[in-house]
Structures are given as C-alpha cells and as structure tokens.
Amino acid sequence: MSRQPDTSPEPSMSPEASKSPEPSTSPGPATSPGPARDRLQGIIDGFTMFTVMQAALKLSIIDLLAARPHDLEALADAVAGASGLGRPDERLLDRLMRALQHLRLVDRDDGGRYRLTADGRPLVSGQDDSLAPGTLIWGQDLWWESAHLLHLTIARGVPVALDTYGVPTPYAYLQSRPAEGRLFNEFMRTRSHSVAHALAEQDLSRFGSVADIGGGTGIVLAKLLQRDPRLRGTLFELPEVAAEARRHLNELGLDAVTVLDGDMFADPLPVAELLLLCNVVHNYADEQAAKLLARVAELMTAGSELWIVDSIVEDDPVSSPSASVALDIKMLTLFAGGQERTLGDIRGLLGQAGLAVEHTRPLPHGLSLLVARRR
Numbered sequence: 001m002s003r004q005p006d007t008s009p010e011p012s013m014s015p016e017a018s019k020s021p022e023p024s025t026s027p028g029p030a031t032s033p034g035p036a037r038d039r040l041q042g043i044i045d046g047f048t049m050f051t052v053m054q055a056a057l058k059l060s061i062i063d064l065l066a067a068r069p070h071d072l073e074a075l076a077d078a079v080a081g082a083s084g085l086g087r088p089d090e091r092l093l094d095r096l097m098r099a100l101q102h103l104r105l106v107d108r109d110d111g112g113r114y115r116l117t118a119d120g121r122p123l124v125s126g127q128d129d130s131l132a133p134g135t136l137i138w139g140q141d142l143w144w145e146s147a148h149l150l151h152l153t154i155a156r157g158v159p160v161a162l163d164t165y166g167v168p169t170p171y172a173y174l175q176s177r178p179a180e181g182r183l184f185n186e187f188m189r190t191r192s193h194s195v196a197h198a199l200a201e202q203d204l205s206r207f208g209s210v211a212d213i214g215g216g217t218g219i220v221l222a223k224l225l226q227r228d229p230r231l232r233g234t235l236f237e238l239p240e241v242a243a244e245a246r247r248h249l250n251e252l253g254l255d256a257v258t259v260l261d262g263d264m265f266a267d268p269l270p271v272a273e274l275l276l277l278c279n280v281v282h283n284y285a286d287e288q289a290a291k292l293l294a295r296v297a298e299l300m301t302a303g304s305e306l307w308i309v310d311s312i313v314e315d316d317p318v319s320s321p322s323a324s325v326a327l328d329i330k331m332l333t334l335f336a337g338g339q340e341r342t343l344g345d346i347r348g349l350l351g352q353a354g355l356a357v358e359h360t361r362p363l364p365h366g367l368s369l370l371v372a373r374r375r
C-alpha cells in the first residue's frame with residue numbers, strides 16, 4: 001500500500017521539531033491557526049503516539065516484524081504466541097498498525113504484509129543502544145505515576161509518587177521489584193552505550209586504575225577496560241545491581257574487575273586514579289550531592305581525576321537541549337532534590353569539595369563530561 005501524503009503535524013515532544021519564528025507575547029484569539037498552535041497540538045498528540053509505541057513493544061510487534069514481515073492474520077497469531085496476552089482483536093490491531101504506519105515505524109509491502117521500517121529499527125529489543133527499554137520504563141508504575149503527578153509534586157515540593165510507593169528513592173523501589181530493576185538496568189545500559197564509547201575515546205594513558213561509582217551493570221567501565229586492558233577496574237554499586245554487573249562483566253570476559261557492593265553515602269569508596277560518577281550527581285539535592293563529592297574528593301590525590309557525566313543546562317532555558325530540559329523534569333518527579341544543573345551550579349558543588357572543573361566535553365544525549373581535579 002502506498003503512503004498517502006501526510007499533512008498532519010508531526011507528533012513530537014520536542015520544541016525544536018516545529019519552532020515558531022518568535023514566541024508571541026500577545027495571546028490573540030485562542031483559535032488562531034499557525035505553527036505555534038500546531039506545535040502545541042503535536043505535543044498533545046505526542047502523548048498518544050508514545051502510548052502507541054509502548055503498546056507495539058508490549059505486544060512484541062516490533063520484534064516480530066524485525067524478524068520477518070507479517071500479514072494481519074499472521075501478526076495476530078504471532079502476537080498471541082509472543083506476548084502472552086492472548087490473540088488480539090484483528091480490527092483493533094489493524095488500527096494500531098495504522099498509527100504505527102503514520103509514525104513511519106511500519107509500512108506495508110505489495111502483498112499487504114506489515115514490515116518494520118528503518119525508522120522503527122531503533123525500537124528492536126536486544127540491540128546495544130535499543131530504545132525499547134527507555135520506552136517501556138515509562139510504563140512501570142513508579143515512572144508512570146511520577147509523570148502523572150508532576151503537578152502535585154510541584155505543589156507539595158516533594159516527589160509525590162515516591163510517597164505513594166513508600167520509598168525514599170527510585171532505587172529503593174527497584175530493589176524490591178526485581179523485574180523492574182532489570183528493566184531499569186537495561187535502560188541505563190542502552191542509554192549509556194554511546195556515552196561509554198565516547199568516554200573510551202578519551203586519552204586514558206595517564207591512569208592505571210579506574211573506579212565507577214554507581215556504575216550500573218558496568219557498560220561504561222567495560223568499554224574503558226576493553227579500550228585499555230592495562231587499567232585495573234572497580235565497580236561500586238548497590239547489592240542487587242552489583243550482582244547483575246558481575247554477571248554482565250563475566251559474560252564480557254572481564255572477570256578481573258572488582259565489583260564492590262555498598263552505599264556510596266555510607267560505605268568506603270574505592271580508590272583509583274580515575275573516578276567516575278556517570279548519571280549519578282543529578283539524582284541528588286545539593287546537600288547530598290555535596291556530601292558525595294566530598295567523599296570522592298577525600299580519595300583523590302594531585303594526579304587523580306573525577307569524571308562527572310551529567311547534562312548541563314544553559315542559564316537560558318530556550319537554548320538548553322530539549323533532552324536536558326526533559327531530564328530535569330524527570331529528576332524533579334522521581335528524586336527529592338534531583339536536578340540538572342548549570343555549569344556554574346556544578347562548579348559551586350565541586351568547589352565546596354575542594355575540586356575544580358578543568359574542562360568539559362559534549363557527549364551523546366545532550367550529556368557532558370566534566371573533568372575535575374583537586375584545586
């Protein structure tokens with residue numbers, strides 16, 4: 001079936017997607033047409049389109065079509081086998097497929113069989129940088145509630161969804177829900193894949209040892225050690241994640257890595273010439289972040305370095321990357337005091353710990369590498 005010309009606005013959460021020339025300061029009639037209104041409608045519809053993507057993943061449609069094209073009947077049979085949710089209603093499944101076609105994630109061949117397009121490929125599971133875990137995580141209870149309750153979190157000044165589940169942090173929640181914990185770890189692994197590559201391209205020759213604190217299942221550490229096998233590596237993590245990291249690192253043949261269980265705020269941290277805090281500092285309020293940085297700084301000598309990976313927001317929100325602005329809202333909803341910071345904010349926190357930023361480098365996903373040393 002040939003694709004019809006598409007005149008509807010693209011669903012997008014990103015303001016960059018269809019920027020209006022200049023924001024208008026005079027509201028005018030609410031019904032006025034134009035790019036600003038289309039952009040807002042695109043954001044509204046983006047929510048529904050996101051649920052379409054989630055449904056396609058939960059019904060295993062993306063992976064089934066990645067394996068081979070299916071006509072509707074065969075797809076319904078295959079969904080029944082793969083998803084464990086029973087055989088879908090073919091008429092409704094067809095409607096979902098139309099939405100996926102609109103999103104250009106799926107098309108149809110001349111025989112009417114649905115196929116995954118190149119645009120849909122990033123959603124296939126099992127790829128190093130698959131977007132599937134990052135899509136599915138928002139269907140998990142705590143993540144969903146946190147987004148839904150953003151307004152209450154702002155009104156009350158605390159992440160309301162954490163109270164709903166009676167946990168102090170999302171990590172405490174994940175510890176008691178192993179399947180969700182595994183999905184989160186997979187999400188971080190896929191998200192940090194390209195970051196790990198970028199970090200491994202830095203010059204590591206001045207270091208003999210590296211420790212990744214809150215290092216997840218070890219994707220970053222593994223890439224550094226694969227790049228430079230001379231390095232001695234240590235990963236420090238909460239017990240459940242540490243256990244998964246051991247398995248992951250063993251599978252990669254990196255058995256020499258030391259994996260330590262512990263709480264980074266209470267237990268002794270590993271000593272190394274290069275210390276990593278990747279996607280960690282932004283989880284915490286200033287006071288806790290300062291405490292963590294002070295603990296790390298105590299371990300550092302004149303020659304050692306701390307590499308922080310986090311997103312840096314601009315003072316001007318309009319010029320901040322959308323990914324950073326969205327991440328800041330995610331931190332707000334999920335972590336008490338969690339936030340993305342400006343470079344000035346991070347310099348201030350590091351300064352309290354006796355550290356100074358030597359330089360910064362841009363990384364994928366709107367993240368940055370900040371290299372800090374003792375002052």
Ligand SMILES: C[S@@+](CC[C@H](N)C(=O)[O-])C[C@H]1O[C@@H](n2cnc3c(N)ncnc32)[C@H](O)[C@@H]1O
Binds near residue numbers: 171192219241
């Ligand atoms: C956002 S993830 C980042 C994972 C990894 N560094 C990366 O960038 O892919 C934060 C990690 O910090 C770990 N973590 C949270 N609280 C911790 C604590 N108190 N002590 C040690 N690790 C902790 C979590 O288990 C999680 O894997």
